[in-house]
Amino acid sequence: MELYLMQHGQAVAKEEDPEQPLSREGVEAIKASAAAIRRMGLHFDVIIASPKRRSRQTAALVAEAVNYPYSDIVETELVKPMTAPGETLKFLQQYLGEGAVLIAGHLPSLGEIASSLLSDGSKVHLHFENGGLCHLSVPNLPTYEAQLRWSLTAAQLAMLAK
Template identity: 45%
Template sequence: MLIHLMQHGACLSKELNEQQPLSPVGREQVEKSGRAAARLGLRFDLVVASPKDRSRETAEIMARQTGYPVDEIVVTDTVKAMTPTAETLDFINEYSDMKSILITGHLPSLGALASAMLAHGKVLDIAIENGGLMQICLEPGQTAGTLNWALTPAQLGVIAGN
């Protein structure tokens, strides 16, 4: 199974909008990431977002860019910023029959999730930039995976042709 972890795009401050949707910069970051994902041939069997506006908007942009039906995005608390990693892993394991999953989420949980999948019992400090994307191969039933790649928004922009 390929797990794609994506930090939502940059968002507006709480002072400007309490819901903190994507900012114009964040929308541009995610659009570039989506175009890059399409150029890389990424297709997802499942796209997952947290209930936060910025996560849902990121998932919707990525879904449109990669051909995933926007109305089938799964919105769940299990990918919110402070969700315990074990809960998120349990959620992922419910979809172990899928080949490719995209999770558009938040820090620190995305970094903790990547650490749990890559370090098996050790803690790695993993940062994912806004609009950044990484791919981890996790075999069904396994607790440790392999990092296939991690791309920053700037690298994704080059792939997207921007």
């Protein structure tokens, strides 16, 4: 499986809106990242989002850019911010036969998922930021033998989008 991990776009403050949807800047950044994803020729067999609004919005913007049906986005509690990586990886096992899977998720869970896939016990620290995209090749689940293919920041994706 080719696993893509994307942190949701910048959200509004909880005090402004308790649901914390994407901010105007967050929407624009995700649109730029999504345009880069399209330009790179990436496609996804499965797109997964958490039930949090900013995650669903991020997944929807990427889905729109790559012509993935919005109604097919899988929403699950198992990619929420504090979900244990083992639970998420167990959930992902059902998608092993799929070619490319995108998770539009949150920190710290995205970093924990990547670390669990790349190392047997020691902590691997990968930099994630709003709208960035990390690509891992995952031969099996559970595994500690995933390969980090690349990781791009939102600014790098925006440059690719042009």
